[in-house]
Amino acid sequence: MKITAIKTLVVNARMRNWILVKVETDQPGLYGWGEATLEWKTKGVVGSVEDLSVLLIGQDPRRVEHIWQMMHRQYFWRGGIVTMTAMSGIDQALWDIKGKEAGKPVCELLGGPVRDTLRLYDHLGGGLMEDIYLTVEPEVFGERLAVSLEKGFTAVKAMPIPVAELIESPAVIRRAVRCVEEMRKAAGDKVDIMLDLHARTTPAAAIQFGRLLSEYNLYWYEEPCWPEHVDALVEVSRALPFPIATGERLVGRWQFRELLEKRACAIVQPDVSHCGGISEARRIAAMAETYSLAVACHNPQGPVSTASSIHVGFATPNYLIQEVVRADVPWRNDILIDPLDVARGSVPPPTKPGLGIDINEAEAAKHPFEPEVTMDCFHRDGSVADW
Ligand SMILES: [Mg+2]
Structure with a gap:
């Protein structure tokens, strides 16, 4: 062939x-x-x-x-x-x-499913400008979470920490805490809440926010600072009482090595569409297993990335949970010949050959390339910020 x-x-x-x-x-x-x-x-x-x-x-x-x-x-x-x-x-x-x-399904070729179901988590959004500067009301976070619960999710990720100054003021920190408080109120204690900081914070600011969030029993605290600053991640990990997750911007097993050797996080998040594919995600997961660390592939992308991540998740013993997107565009499933049902809290093992998905190319062609919306974020003094 x-x-x-x-x-x-x-x-x-x-x-x-x-x-x-x-x-x-x-x-x-x-x-x-x-x-x-x-x-x-x-x-x-x-x-x-x-x-x-x-x-x-x-x-x-x-x-x-x-x-x-x-x-x-x-x-x-x-x-x-x-x-x-x-x-x-x-x-x-x-x-x-x-x-x-x-x-055979890809997960069979990777050794066969190691679990009966794969837990999924919903994303409450937070990539839009109104979220980046946190101008939405804290109650909105609770309302968004309630929608996820209705769908059957038992775990959600949100971005309530805004584009931050190098060191933040109490008013900004307290506002972020209010957002998390609203989520915990809507969720109760049976739902897992993850926060993604998108490296909007310096290590010191991440610790400032984290200390006031310690009572909310977060499932994980994601990208609290630049992912390449491994010693800073160690500092944040040691200072806060919840697990640190990172890795979506790292590629290849070699970039993950220092993270693992320094035990800088509790959860590694390779992305099957960036790290080197299914082959490399498997290797990174095996490396993480030798350090007793969990894996949760990052996946805010389209349906093929989602399918690939699910196969890795089913074949990987130290896999924790899978990120899915269900409502970014209303026609998300239309570009698939058979829809991929991820709009609930878990999925069963894939059974169709290969990745189990096929693309309706005529439908996909209805949404041609457009330049992405430019994201330009600045600190209060006009200097460049991370978003
Ligand atoms: Mg992230």
Whole structure:
């Protein structure tokens, strides 16, 4: 079997362009889908897939690991976020082909399901401007959470901590605490609440917020500072009473090594569409297992990334929970031939061959590329802030 073409299909889904990668073969009707979404770098990733395809046309798509090594090592320059995202999309598509050819779901090829169900968590939003500067009322967080509970979720993630100054004032911290208080009120103690700080905070500010949040028994506290500042993550981890999660912006097992060796977090969050695909997510998870750390793949992307993450989740013993998006665009499931049901608290093991999804290309073509909305965030004095 040979790869005959590698194509990208860009689908604009409001906040991000989903980059769907299709690997075609010389076997009639046999192709695979992957996802290489990387908002604000869409054209870079599309170009990178094109660059990699030159290397891969004519290769046997079933040699997933061999092709991974080729993509990683044969172009001399190591991959950063753009190349690793392109590689991730191709890797997912190769696993899809391998599963379809074998007539088995990808999680079977990865050793078979290690659990009966996979827990999912809902995202309450927080990427929009009104959330970034936290101008929404604290009660809105409770209302959003109630909607997730109605859907059957028992775990949610929110972003109630605004774009912060290097050191924050009590008024800003107390307002964020009010938001979490509203969520806990709506949730009771049986629901797990995660906070994503998006590295909007310095380590010192993350600790300022965290100390006042300690009574709310957070499930995790995500990206409390720049992900590459591993010693700072250690500092935050040791200062606060809840588990720290990070890793969505790290690519390749080598970037995760220091995080693990320094025990800088409790939960690692590789992204199957960035870290190097299903193949690399599995390796990072195995590395984390040797440190008794949990894994929860980051996934705010489209449906192919979601499907890939679910297969990894079912085949990984130290997997904690899966992030899903259900309501970013109302037509989310329309681009799939068969909808992927993730709008509730858990999913059963996938049973269809490959990743178990197929793209309705005519529907997807109705939402062509549009430039992502520019996010420009500043501190109160006009200097550049993280958002
Ligand atoms: Mg995050």
